[in-house]
Amino acid sequence: MKILIVMDPGILVPPKGYGGHERLVYMFAKEYTRLGHEVHLLVTTGSVVEGCTVHPFGSEGFPPKKWDARKAIPVAWKFLWQHRNKFDLVHNFGRLAYLLPILNHPIKKIMTYGREISSRNIQLMNKLPNRNLVYTGCSKNLISRVEAGGRWEAVYNAIPFQQYTVQPTVPSDAPLMFLGRIERIKGAHTAIAVAKATGHRLILAGNVSPLADERVYFEQEIEPLIDGKQIQFVGPVNDEQKNHYLGQAKAFLFPIEWNEPFGMVMIEAMACGTPVIGFGSGSVPEVVQEGVTGFVVKTKEEMIAAVGKISSINREQCRTVAEVQFDVPVVAAHYLNLFTK
Template identity: 90%
Template sequence: MRILLVMDPGILVPPKGYGGHERLVYMFAKEYARLGHEVHLLVTSGSVVEGCTVHPFGKEGFPPKKWDARMAIPTAWKFLWQNRNTFDLVHNFGRLAYLLPLLNHPIKKIMTYGREISSRNIQLINKLPNRNLVYTGCSKDLISRVDAGGRWEAVYNAIPFQQYTVQPTVAADAPLMFLGRIERIKGAHTAIAVAKATGHRLLLAGNVSPLADERAYFEQEIEPLIDGAQIQYVGAVNDEQKNHYLGQAKALLFPIEWNEPFGMVMTEAMACGTPVIGFGSGSVPEVVQEGVTGFVVKNKEEMIAAVEKVGSINRLRCRTVAEAQFDVPMVAAHYLRL
């Protein structure tokens, strides 16, 4: 097939740093090409994806300038209309509005969502004549909050498992880990409380939110508890550091206080063989297989109890089970079956 992937301009593909969706676009482009498809991308100017054709779209810079963001839609419309008979599949990770010129064209269209979804926008689109349009969300829980009609399917986010090293065993005194933005809804305060209650060391990793109230949360509720011994803050981490820290952890604590659409860090932990103990909000019950890749709990007390059970989980099996569901080839194949 000839496949076009579309992403909002502003961040390069692959991204230099921040850019979760751009990273997904890059991985799927490479996988589609590996499978023998002719792959094109409509993405930020300056992007380079080996083995694929990149069509420059807007300027690098996030968040984009208002004029650049405004011009993205007509630019995408012009390209898609001029190439309406070129592609067999358009896989869009950007704005839904990009697909307007192709709505009623027989070309196959996938609209992928990885964050909260506006039902209103989809309701408007679904009132227009359309064909061969499939909406996907990164979890069933995310889709459950949409009230818009149309054909929907849950397709989970993917990570490249080959980039992570499974650790079959860890030391008896291995630390627990928290990995994520240091803001209240991510639950770093709960992770610290669980570590203290169970006598474990805790590695805190992640960037501090620049928002004033979240900065105050870090400075007033988290930073005073960081002692460099039992509670250690290692800052923001890159992929290599994630692999290192997650691999040596006894468990990843995921005490979220919101409906997380997916939670990529959970699968990153599993790729290292590290079980996840998470509050049962958002996608957590879908991502974590009870007693196999971790435990789903209701509150801090249950999380404390679950820490004592992580030794019952086979870390090699944790990796194997997660890989069969969340590795790039598995998820890409799911998209191509739609």
């Protein structure tokens, strides 16, 4: 099969640093190629994916300039129209508008969402003649918030599990872990409170948000509690550091205060054998299997209590159960099977 993967220009594939969907694009392109498919990518100029053909599309720079973002639409339209008979499948991780020229063409189309979805855009698209179009969201919870027609399927995000090392055991005094942007809705303040209430050390990792309100949040509510002993802040971490810190943790705390569409870091923790204790918002009840890969709780008090039960979880089983759901080959197969049902 000949597959085209499309992503908004701005971030290279693979990304140099952070890049949520760009990481997924890279992983699925590699997996589709491994399965024997011919893979092409319409992605940011300068991207390189071994074994695939890259069609340069826009310039690097995030967030992209408004004019560059607008220019991307007609460029995508021209490319898709000119090559409409050359591909069997278009897997779009970018703007829905890119698909307009081929909307009613028999080519198979997957439109993948990993963040909040505009019901209005979907409704407008569905009023137009269309064929062989499947919308996917990274969780059932995300899709449940869409009020639009069309065919929808929940396809979870994935990580390459072979890049993470499972730690079968950790000492009783192992730290708790928080990893994410340091902003209020991610709940770093709750993670600190849970660590203090349970007498555990806490490794706090992630970027401090550049937004003014969130900078104030960090400086007034988080930074004063960082003592370098019980509460340690290690800042942004790369993949190698992430594997190290998550692996040595007793539990990963995910005290979110919003409806997280997925939360990739939860499965990164599970890949290291580290169970997740998360508030039951957004995708958390779908990702965490109660008592197997972690605990879903409602309040800070329940999170504190769950820390005391964390030793009941088998870390190797935590990794195994997560792997059969969220490893790249599993999720890539789910995408490719959408049109065989």
